[in-house]
Amino acid sequence: MFSNEEKKAFITRIVEKWFFPDFTNKLTWYVVTLGAGFILVPQPIKLFIINWLIKVFNVNSGLTLNLPDMEASTDYSIGVILVFMALSHNIGYKYFGLQKLIFEHKVRQEQRIGDYKLLEKFLIDFPSNCGSAILLKEHDFGNSFNREKLKQLDEFYYRWNGAEYHFIDPELTLKEKHCTRGVNSFCSR
Template sequence: MPTKEELKQLSIEAIRKWLIPDFSNKLTWLVVGAGITTLLTPDAAVVIASNWLIDTLNINFVSKFSLAELQSNDKDKIYGTLLIVAGLTHNLAVNGLAKYLAHLEKVIESQKRAKEHDESIKRADEQRLVDRELLKKLLIDLPSNGRSIVFLRDHDLGGSFNQTNLDEIEKFVLDWNCVERKFLNGDLEEKREILWSAFNKFNSKLAMNAYDLHGGPMYSCIPDQFRGREWPSHVEEKIDELNALSTQCFKIYTEFVILARRSLQV
């Protein structure tokens, strides 16, 4: 239903169209033009023309023609006025209808946009729910207070370590590179891929450079011949690289969790 303000605007527009018609169609021109012509044609001109025609006929024919005296007919004026009113009314109706249809189109378009917006919000909520469940699974497999994340944060790989500290990292690398583990949120999925790549790189590097101590489960990245001695430069460089990868993994993990909580509002 139109509001009071809209009704007021429509009323003003109707009065303006009546007083200052724009004659936007041929039918209005034709009807109003006929009415104006009827009003402006003088009765005297009609009488003179008719009498001239009768005199001409009487001169040229034996039989004499005669017509009732032509008199002024006020009905012509009424018809002319009615034609003008009808034309103006038609013009007003056409413009009013066009304006109403344009307004109706805007209302329909607005309702369509509102519906699309509501559907978009609904889809976003559904996707957010799916991503929330996936995040819960990730934090179960790779908890922030778990042994692997604490290992990445605190351990210096110049010292020995228990291989079980890597269990959560290995599980994440093994299980979290498939389509079922992809987030629907684009930014979050991009960060998950970066996280997986960093963990995979660190896990592979560590596996190639760690040696078991007496058959495990303890491991060390220092070869037996240099253990308990000053390390040569290539060993020092290897330890620095592994520590840098460990720190990078922890940083990316922290950024991922913060981004996930912000994006999924958890």
């Protein structure tokens, strides 16, 4: 079902995500932690930290801004909103990431289908048991031969130089270029 390279790429992606999470995942966890802090930390500690941050800002900013001290409240809406926003962002990010992976997989499948059809066309145009291939394999070109037997090779030479006759898969492309270079070299002599 899946090739070894696809399995290896999948495992590599999982390991990379585990040890090196992407920025949005880190950001989501920071926002969830901040929101949970707003919800779970007692009010006096929150007030102390926020007032301390205001004083640090006033001392380090060099500005003469006087920010008011925060007062106690029992409103947890900020924390709930932060947690909800972070989780909905993470779900949306994962959804669109999954949609992107599905789209890329479909594109690769279409490319494979296109390469498969082109390979079938190649095997129809120049099968390994055609007269030209047998002549190339078995004949000593120091002797005379029937030029008609090279008809399929000549047709392949003229037809497979077009842009529509190139594979997408790098390995197939390399082999196709090697084959067409050899045919071009033979036919141009």
